[in-house]
Amino acid sequence: MLRLEKLTKVYKTGDKALNAVDLEVPKGQVLALIGPSGAGKSTLIRCINRLVEPTSGTVRLGDVELTGLGLGGLRRERRRMGMIFQEYALVERLTVMENVLSGRLGYVGFWRSFLRKFPQSDVDEAFRLLDRVGLVDMADKRADELSGGQRQRVGICRALIQNPSVLLVDEPTASLDPKTSRQIMRLIVELCEERKLAAIVNIHDVALAQMFVSRIVGLKLGTMVFDGAPSDLTEEVLTRIYGDEDWSETIQKVDEDEEVDVA
Amino acid sequence: MAITTIDGQKVWQRRDRNTQLRSWALWLVGTAIFMWCWQQISAVTTWPFFWDAPRIAADIGGRAMPPRWSYMDKLWAPLWDTLNIATLGTVMALMMAVPVAFMAARNTTPSALFVRPIALLIIVSTRSINSLIWALLLVKILGPGVFAGLVAISIRSIGFCAKLLYEAIEEIDESQVEAITATGASRWQVMAYGIVPQIMPAFAGIAVFRWDINLRESTVLGLVGAGGIGLQLQGSLNTLAWPQVSLILLVILLAVVVSEWVSAKVRGAII
Numbered sequence: 001m002l003r004l005e006k007l008t009k010v011y012k013t014g015d016k017a018l019n020a021v022d023l024e025v026p027k028g029q030v031l032a033l034i035g036p037s038g039a040g041k042s043t044l045i046r047c048i049n050r051l052v053e054p055t056s057g058t059v060r061l062g063d064v065e066l067t068g069l070g071l072g073g074l075r076r077e078r079r080r081m082g083m084i085f086q087e088y089a090l091v092e093r094l095t096v097m098e099n100v101l102s103g104r105l106g107y108v109g110f111w112r113s114f115l116r117k118f119p120q121s122d123v124d125e126a127f128r129l130l131d132r133v134g135l136v137d138m139a140d141k142r143a144d145e146l147s148g149g150q151r152q153r154v155g156i157c158r159a160l161i162q163n164p165s166v167l168l169v170d171e172p173t174a175s176l177d178p179k180t181s182r183q184i185m186r187l188i189v190e191l192c193e194e195r196k197l198a199a200i201v202n203i204h205d206v207a208l209a210q211m212f213v214s215r216i217v218g219l220k221l222g223t224m225v226f227d228g229a230p231s232d233l234t235e236e237v238l239t240r241i242y243g244d245e246d247w248s249e250t251i252q253k254v255d256e257d258e259e260v261d262v263a
Numbered sequence: 264m265a266i267t268t269i270d271g272q273k274v275w276q277r278r279d280r281n282t283q284l285r286s287w288a289l290w291l292v293g294t295a296i297f298m299w300c301w302q303q304i305s306a307v308t309t310w311p312f313f314w315d316a317p318r319i320a321a322d323i324g325g326r327a328m329p330p331r332w333s334y335m336d337k338l339w340a341p342l343w344d345t346l347n348i349a350t351l352g353t354v355m356a357l358m359m360a361v362p363v364a365f366m367a368a369r370n371t372t373p374s375a376l377f378v379r380p381i382a383l384l385i386i387v388s389t390r391s392i393n394s395l396i397w398a399l400l401l402v403k404i405l406g407p408g409v410f411a412g413l414v415a416i417s418i419r420s421i422g423f424c425a426k427l428l429y430e431a432i433e434e435i436d437e438s439q440v441e442a443i444t445a446t447g448a449s450r451w452q453v454m455a456y457g458i459v460p461q462i463m464p465a466f467a468g469i470a471v472f473r474w475d476i477n478l479r480e481s482t483v484l485g486l487v488g489a490g491g492i493g494l495q496l497q498g499s500l501n502t503l504a505w506p507q508v509s510l511i512l513l514v515i516l517l518a519v520v521v522s523e524w525v526s527a528k529v530r531g532a533i534i
Contacts, residue, residue: 049445078447089442093460102456106447113448114455155442162446 001027001198002048002166007057009043009222017043019222020057025166028196030189032209035219036242041202044219045168048200049081050074061166079106082159084188086171088151090143096154097139100126103161122161129157133187149180153187160191167192167199174204181205185212206238323505330513331506338495338514344409345491345518348484349477352416357470360421364428370440371432371458382425390422394480398489412489416477423476424469431465432458467533471526478522482515 002025009018017040025031033041046052048059050066059066066077082103090099104122105113112118130136133153143151152172159167169188173181185201189212192199203209209216210230218226218241226237235247265279278286365371367382397415405411435458443457485493492511499507 051441051445075447075449078445081445083442083445085438085442087438089436089438091439091443091456091460092436093463094456098456102443102448103446105443105449105452105456110449110451110455113452158442158446168445 001025001029001062002200003060004044004048005058005060007044007047007059008055009040009047009052010055017222018047018054021219021222021224023217023224023227025198025200027165027198028192029215030192030199030201030213031215031217032213033200033202033217033219034204034206034209034241037204038221039219040222041219042170043222045083045170045200045202048166048168049078049083075106079162080165082162082164082167084152084155084159084167084169084172086174088148088155088175090151090154090158092142092144094143095139096130096135096141096143096146097123097126099143099154100130100139100157100161103158106162125161126157129160130154132191133157148176149184152176152180152184156184156187156191160195165197167197167201169199169201171202171204173208181208182211189213206233327505327509329506330510331504332510334507334510335514338492338511341485341490341492341495342514342518345481345485345493346478348409348412348416348481348491349474349522352413352481353420353470353474353477355413355417356420356424356473357466359417360424360428363421363425364432365454367425367429368432370435370437371454382429386422386425386429388422389418389420390426392419394419395483395487398484399487402488407488407490409490412481412484412491415484415489416481419480420473420477424473427469428462428466431462431469435461464533468530471529475522475526479519482518 002023004021004023006020006022007018008016008020010016021040021044033044035041043052047054048061048066050059054067057067061077061080064077066074069077091102094102098116101116101118101122104118108118108122127136127139130139133156135150135153135157138146138150138154143154146154155172167188172184172188176184185208188199188201191197201209201213210233213230216226216228216230216233217224218237220241225240226233228237238247239245265276265282267274267276267279363382363385366373366378367386369375369379372379372382394415397418398412401411401415405414439461440453440457443453448456481491481493482496483493485491485495486497488494492515496508496511499505499511
């Protein structure tokens with residue numbers, strides 16, 4: 001579905017954020033990308049929909065090579081990639097409905113979007129999605145009136161109304177409390193299952209990642225240093241990704257958490 | 264800052280001796296310059312006029328009281344003109360300031376190398392010249408009247424509005440713009456959804472603030488023949504019609520108070 005080949009990004013300052021990363025995400029797989037701050041996780045996600053221009057290497061979505069596209073082609077392909085952000089990145093002064101519908105901007109002409117005359121099918125879909133995430137009563141509220149968890153749900157709706165084939169998720173839980181974090185992660189994973197979406201999820205919380213995803217990729221200084229199942233994530237691997245630290249607690253905690261969760 | 268050791272004890276003073284002396288010397292020089300300037304002004308002042316001033320002021324004040332209320336009939340039209348100059352001038356200025364602001368803001372300018380300097384030049388040049396001087400110039404070009412005042416006010420306001428607006432544009436939250444871009448929105452859609460909602464409060468605040476200033480500025484434009492209530496003021500001053508002058512000043516004061524009240528209300532409603 002999504003395939004990165006030798007993807008490299010060197011910033012103007014000379015920092016090498018990504019170093020020839022090869023990665024393939026098949027349809028329907030949710031992949032967690034872990035690594036220390038500055039490892040290039042955000043850059044990797046942004047190089048896929050070219051919010052950050054990659055220096056070299058290719059990104060393929062299905063049959064389309066994204067890296068070679070012009071502006072118009074890129075806009076068309078961005079519609080197939082929904083993105084969810086760390087600080088929600090909702091347009092704070094617009095209503096929930098407007099924020100959700102903004103996911104359709106790539107499909108609607110300027111004047112229709114400017115006058116908020118979206119096709120009825122889009123509005124129907126927006127209500128369906130808001131209902132799915134439990135926010136249908138909030139449609140007319142302004143985004144800045146919502147709590148963190150509610151905002152992230154709106155962010156998820158905005159990404160899904162694009163009808164994407166891939167979700168790019170950048171630290172979805174970094175600004176949320178532990179309980180809401182789990183609910184949001186569970187929601188993302190469930191929705192990906194329902195719609196057979198591939199997803200790359202940047203995440204700091206290793207335990208949370210282990211709980212929800214089927215594949216984990218570790219990034220360190222722009223290079224992939226681990227790619228495997230959550231159960232393969234040993235103390236030795238975590239040391240390789242993050243550096244020396246006592247990791248026994250982190251891994252133990254996962255088991256405890258899961259028990260609590262089941263109970 | 265100076266630390267010295269006296270009898271094995273560390274003593275701290277704000278300045279050491281040399282710095283302290285230098286500071287005293289600077290104070291001395293400053294005082295001397297002030298005294299000299301004072302003397303210069305005093306030498307060219309006609310003191311009899313100065314000692315006379317309270318009596319003259321009281322005399323004019325006495326003649327100006329009470330205001331000639333019946334003159335109000337002739338003030339409604341120029342007052343309406345003044346309000347129109349301020350309001351239309353602000354609207355015209357905003358229409359021109361918005362594109363200039365988008366061209367001047369670092370994050371939205373089409374070209375930082377060519378377009379941005381031009382936009383900044385427009386901002387600086389329109390801001391640096393007072394609207395009374397613009398009016399003087401435009402009365403010569405467009406002929407006397409309301410239109411010259413209108414254009415003077417709007418030109419003068421472009422730079423002010425564009426500068427405040429482009430600073431607001433530069434301070435927006437880029438992640439919201441990024442999110443809209445990521446949906447596949449076009450450049451204009453990104454502007455309408457990602458940027459405009461974020462700068463709306465600033466825009467409305469700037470608009471009423473400038474309208475408030477413009478109302479005050481347009482009351483004096485008549486002094487140079489650019490329409491509005493200033494024309495009546497000049498006429499009354501020239502003919503020493505003090506009761507009319509006091510009425511006009513009162514009307515201007517009231518108009519400014521009302522505009523302050525309106526802009527405070529509007530600003531409160533937006534936030």
